[in-house]
Amino acid sequence: VTVTVNPTLVPTVSIAANNTTICSGAQIDFTSTVTNEGAAPTYQWFRNTVAISGATNATYSTTTAVGGDSYTLRLTSNATCASPTQVTSTPIVITVTTVVTPTVSLVADKTTICPGETVNFTATGGNGGSSPTY
DSSP states (O other): OOOOOOBBBBOEEEEEEEOOEEEETTOEEEEEEEESSSSSSEEEETTTEEEOTTSSSSEEEEOOOTTTTTEEEEEOOOOBBSSEEEEEEOOOOOOOOOOOOOOEEESOOOOOOOOTTTOEEEEEEEEEESSSOO
16 A cells, blocks of 8 residues: 655745825735645635625735724635644734825915015915925
């Protein structure tokens, strides 16, 4: 009798995001890299340790992330001799920045002038970042 002993396979899963700091409402695309997953593995994505309904592919995209959200992927391997059969990726934490609308106000030093007089305008900006240009 010939007996074949298959080696123990240790599944692994890691995830990456196209961006971890986004503006509110921006899309994040997650991808995964797996090993020893078998011919028909299953996937489940989690947001803050809660399973995301319908997120059962090797990739995941969302536009609903909020600051501090943590995303992970659980791989269930069906490889022969996989041990353990379920592994979970290291979490990726998302930072969401608030969308701001730049503003500008304009004030003139005179509102009534005669032809040929000079008027000086002063612009004051808001939410223009650290180096706004006018």
